[in-house]
Amino acid sequence: MPSHLDADRTSSQPPERGALDALISQARHLRGGIDAVRPRARDADGEESEDPARRWRRALCDLAVHQLDDLGEHLGQLRAGASARAEADSEAGTGTAEAYGGDPHGTGPGDGDREGGRASGTEDGRAPLTGRAGSAEWNLLTDEVSWSPELYAIFGRTAEDGPLSLDELPSWVLPEDQPLLAAAVTDCLVDGRPIDRELRIMRPDTAVRSLHLLGEPVLDAQGATAAMWAVIRDVSELRRSELAVREIRETVRRERPPAQAERRLAAELQESVLPPWRGARRIPPGGTGGYGAEGRAGALDVASHFLPSAMSAMAGGDWYDALELPGGATLLSAGGLTGHGVAAASGMATLLGAIRGMALAGVAPEALMGHLNRLLDGSAQPALGSAVCCRYEPRERTLTWAQAGHPAPLLFRGGTGRVLSPPEGVLLGATPVAAYGQCTEVLRDGDLLVLHTDGLAPQDERPGGGTGRHGGTAPERLLALAPHFSEGQSARECVRRVVEEFGSGEREDDACVLVARVSG
Structure with missing residues (x-):
């Protein structure tokens, strides 16, 4: 109905149709933007998301969408009413209620549930905020x-x-x-x-x-x-949406301190277990590995880097390690456990401690993998893991290695690279009885060895997920860096080139890379 006026109030002019059209377009544009940033209700595996923070963000987006739907509906009513009034004024020279198609309340066509008008639901099936x-x-x-x-x-x-x-x-x-x-x-x-x-x-x-x-x-x-x-x-839908937002916000508020504590504990555990050195390291340092000054030739120049996940705030179970062993040998290893958080970080700590202890005791990589598999299979918190362990003897320049469902090391020599042929080995914890083999590779002065975990390439660049912006899987892209590696003067420079290649993608998992160069 045309709104009545107080005694001291003057009539305002109806809005121009062009201005209403612009407002309606802006409302539609904003709604599309909200749809673009609204978190999905289900994760990549099709499972319902249980993350309270994600549910809260989605509820806020739904609330904003409801509000914009309601705004667009009433702007449409206003535009229809203005058009009807303009037509009536031009035909009858009056602004009476009959100008609104016989509706004495002047709400105009298109309102509510009237025939020919907009239905009470929105285009995507949800009830509008103010139905x-x-x-x-x-x-x-x-x-x-x-x-x-x-x-x-x-x-x-x-x-x-x-x-x-x-x-x-x-x-x-x-x-x-x-x-x-x-x-x-x-x-x-x-x-x-x-x-x-x-x-x-x-x-x-x-x-x-x-x-x-x-x-x-x-x-x-x-x-x-x-x-x-x-x-x-x-405004029933509005109130229900607001209530849902408040409830989820309260849930997030209650769960935030424990979640923050868990993230901090997992990160500290991971930090304490990974090697204390950062950047580059020479093994043995200055030829003091127990075999005299003549053993300086064949020493390893080692550098590494940890690339955190862009999709999880929780520390994962990936590791890298380089450990000098009695007699001058060197242990090189990399691997990871499934999952994130304290459980994954503590499992990684247990596994890495076992690797170091067995390597110091002289256990060969082949037998070491078998022991790790039984350890993980009998763990109180079952998990799957992958690992690669290499024992390098500098006198003979021999690299003896074994793997358990892990990417094989890459060997670069003379400006070209290749993936080492892997011995037999299944994932750790997959079966209580598993056979593991080992291979031996003779290295030369200047050779470069690259170990990495399977989260190095972003998700959209994994096999079966497309080639992404850079193209190729992680091993293919590492092999393409061979000319850069041959120009590098140190292992640290080579690691820096790997980080430039892989560090900018939307990584689903944590990743580690370790580079070892044989000194001449």
């Missing part, structure tokens, strides 16, 4: 009550039932909200104050709806209150 908005007028002089069609739908009534009078309205309001309604109506009719109140009603179908009542007194020529008009919106 309907209707208007009403209660005339105090004639006791006449006028309701728009939308208001009947909000209250679950039909036109045959008729509108509710001000005396009947409180019986529909929940008992605890009835004093609020009485105070609002009294203030409006007696003191001329506007109404801005939210109430809850129970419909005949026992559904409880939250309604926002926005109204004003209608004054006669003498300034006395002659009627009360109001716009009533169903």
Whole structure:
């Protein structure tokens, strides 16, 4: 209905259609942007996400989408009403209620559930935030009550039932909200104050709806209150969305301290277990590995780097290690356990400790893998792991190595590279009885050995996931770096080139890379 005016209020001009079209376009653009950033309800495996923070972000996005849907609906109503009024003015030279297609409330075509109008749901099947908005007028002089069609739908009534009078309205309001309604109506009719109140009603179908009542007194020529008009919106979906956001936010608030403590503990555990040296290291340092100064030839120049996951804030179970052994040999290893958090970090610590202990005791890589498999298979927290262990003897320049479901080392020599042929070996913890083999490779002065974990290449560049921006799997892209490795003067320079190649992708898992160069 055309809004009544207070005695001291002048009529405003209807908005131009072009301005409304621009606002509607902006609302649609914003809605599309929210859809683009809304977290998915299911993860990559199709499972329902249980992350409270993700659910909270999604609830906030849903709330914003609901609000924009409601805004777009009412802008459309306003545009339809303005068009109808303009047509009526040009044809009849008047701005009466008949200009709105016979609707005495002036809400215009396209509102609510009217035929030819927009359905009560949005295009993606969700109910709009404020499913309907209707208007009403209660005339105090004639006791006449006028309701728009939308208001009947909000209250679950039909036109045959008729509108509710001000005396009947409180019986529909929940008992605890009835004093609020009485105070609002009294203030409006007696003191001329506007109404801005939210109430809850129970419909005949026992559904409880939250309604926002926005109204004003209608004054006669003498300034006395002659009627009360109001716009009533169903904000039930809004309130439910807000409640969901509050509940999830509270869940996140309660769970955040334990989660932060777990992340800190996992990171500290990982930091304490990985080798204390960072950057480059020479093994043996200065030829003091137990075989005299003549043993300096064949020493290893070692460098490494840890690349954290971009998709998980929790520390994982990946490791790298370079350990000088009695007699001058060197242990090189890399590997990882499934999962993230304290369990993965503690499992990695146990596994790496076992590797170091057995290597110091002189256990060969082949037998070492078998012991690791039995250790992981009998663990209280079952997990799968992969590993590669290499024993390098500098006198003979021999590299003896074994692997368990892990990427094989890459050997670079003379400007070219190749992947070493792997011996037999399945994932650690996959079966209690597993056979592991070992291979021996004779190295030369200047050879470069690269060990890495299987999370080195970002997810979209793994086999079967496309080639991504750079193209190729991790071994293929490492082999393509052979010319750069031959130009590098140290293992550290080679590691820096690997990080430049792999460090910018959206990595799903943590990754480690270790480079060892044989000194001449």
